[in-house]
Amino acid sequence: MLRRTALRLALAALAVPAFALAACGGDDDDTGGGAAADLVTANVSCKDLNVAAPARIKSAGKFVVASDLSYAPMEFVKPGSNEAIGADIDLARCIAEAWGVTLEVQNTSFDAIIPALTSKKADVIMSSMSVTDERKQQVDFVEYLVAGSGILVKKGNPKNIKSLADLCGKKVAIQVGTVQIDEAEEQNAKCAQKIQVTTFEQNTDTITAVSSGRADAALMDYPVAAYGARQVKGTEVVGEQYNTGPYGIAVRKDDTEVRTAIQAALAAMKEKGKYEAILKYWGLEAGALK
Numbered sequence: 001m002l003r004r005t006a007l008r009l010a011l012a013a014l015a016v017p018a019f020a021l022a023a024c025g026g027d028d029d030d031t032g033g034g035a036a037a038d039l040v041t042a043n044v045s046c047k048d049l050n051v052a053a054p055a056r057i058k059s060a061g062k063f064v065v066a067s068d069l070s071y072a073p074m075e076f077v078k079p080g081s082n083e084a085i086g087a088d089i090d091l092a093r094c095i096a097e098a099w100g101v102t103l104e105v106q107n108t109s110f111d112a113i114i115p116a117l118t119s120k121k122a123d124v125i126m127s128s129m130s131v132t133d134e135r136k137q138q139v140d141f142v143e144y145l146v147a148g149s150g151i152l153v154k155k156g157n158p159k160n161i162k163s164l165a166d167l168c169g170k171k172v173a174i175q176v177g178t179v180q181i182d183e184a185e186e187q188n189a190k191c192a193q194k195i196q197v198t199t200f201e202q203n204t205d206t207i208t209a210v211s212s213g214r215a216d217a218a219l220m221d222y223p224v225a226a227y228g229a230r231q232v233k234g235t236e237v238v239g240e241q242y243n244t245g246p247y248g249i250a251v252r253k254d255d256t257e258v259r260t261a262i263q264a265a266l267a268a269m270k271e272k273g274k275y276e277a278i279l280k281y282w283g284l285e286a287g288a289l290k
Contacts, residue, residue, distance in 0.1 A: 040078060040085055042281035046094040049268040053099030054257045057123060063096040063103050066122035068110040070175075070202040073227040073282045074128040077107075087282040088126040091144070094274055095265045109201065111177035114138055117250060123258060125250035128221060130179050140255075141248030142262045145279070146287045148241030149180055150222035152210055155234045159216045162239050169193035173206035173215035180219035183243065207232050223284055246289070 057063055067075045067088060075086040084105040096103035108116045110127065117125050117139060131141045153161050159170060164183065168191035174180045176199045188194050198215060200206050207228045209215035220228070222241035229235045251259045269275040270290075279285045 039073065039282065040083075041093075042090045042278045044090065044094060044274050044277050044281075046097040046269065046274055049094075049098035049265065049272060049274070051098050051264045051268050052261065053101060054261045057099060057101055057258070057261075061101050063092065063099060063101050063124075064106060064122045065092045065103065066106045066108040066113050066116045066125045067092075067127040068113060069105070069107045070204055071128050071221070071224055072204075072231070073284070074221075074224065075105075075126070087145075087278060087284055088128065090278045090281070091269075091275070092126050094269055094278065095262065098265050098268065099261070110175070114250070117252060120252075123251075123255075124262065128224070128247055129250055131246045131248040132179075135250070138253075139250040140253050140259055141246075141250055142259060142266065143246040143248045144266060144289060145247040145284065146244055146289060147247065147284075148222045148244035149183060149219060150225035150237050150241050151239055152207060152218045152220065152225045152228060152235055153216065153238050154210060154213070155236050157236065157238055161217050164242070165190070167191075167195045167217060169195070170216040171196045171198065171214070173198050173200060173209040173218040175200055175203040175206055175220065178203075178220070179243070183219060204228075207235060211235050223287070227283075 067084070069075050069077050069084055073086055075084065075088045077083065078085045084107070089105060092105070093103050106116065106122050113125055113127055114135070116122055129135070131143060151161060153159065161167065161170065164187045167184070167187060172184060172195050174184060174197055181197070181199070184195050184197050198209065200209070203220055203224065206215070206218040206220060210218045211232050211234045222237070225237045229237050249262055251262065266275065276285065276288060279288050
């Protein structure tokens with residue numbers, strides 16, 4: 001998919017709080033899901049995957065994941081709590097449980113997330129990160145999901161927006177550091193009347209900008225737009241997802257042991273149905289990688 005592309009990465013990582021999550025799923029693979037507002041965890045047990053943890057992570061007793069917790073349903077904070085939840089969090093929890101360690105999620109601003117990894121504040125990035133050639137120069141990836149971008153508008157689509165071309169002359173909200181910033185810039189080169197882009201640190205603020213009428217549309221990853229439309233009354237997603245591509249778990253280029261262990265864990269998750277169960281719970285099964 002496409003979430004966040006960040007052609008302009010921050011030079012320094014942000015100091016961020018940690019969410020310590022017990023790496024313990026339930027005893028049963030409960031994929032019942034429910035209403036979007038009630039989604040908390042797929043509750044998939046991964047103790048039986050029989051994969052080895054990297055020596056460094058096993059010794060530390062924890063798997064530290066950098067994630068920007070503002071991108072539901074991929075990664076966000078459970079309302080009324082400090083608990084990190086979402087599809088990426090469930091996948092990370094499954095890996096941690098399989099390795100027999102605790103999951104620690106570092107809530108990290110997306111435009112500072114690669115520096116957080118390269119400065120060794122985290123073991124990996126799991127944050128709906130699009131795999132791009134530019135990012136491959138800085139980190140390695142283990143691909144795990146496919147998605148595209150989407151357009152969120154006010155309910156009823158009063159501006160009659162159906163595609164990127166219809167955004168010319170419109171007010172558009174986008175989260176900083178994302179691939180959608182680049183998509184808007186590319187479209188602007190084709191517009192007689194330029195797109196008026198307003199950027200926000202949190203993706204949730206882009207949705208609020210649309211629902212409040214301060215923006216005509218918001219650009220974000222399609223799964224996130226679809227989830228946001230279910231959560232925020234008065235909004236909807238228009239058109240089909242576009243610019244599809246893979247998400248990747250980012251690891252440091254010299255961290256081959258972790259990359260190999262992640263690949264092995266994902267393969268075991270797929271073989272035993274854990275991967276599919278987690279994606280199904282969050283309504284993301286269409287983006288599964290075989």
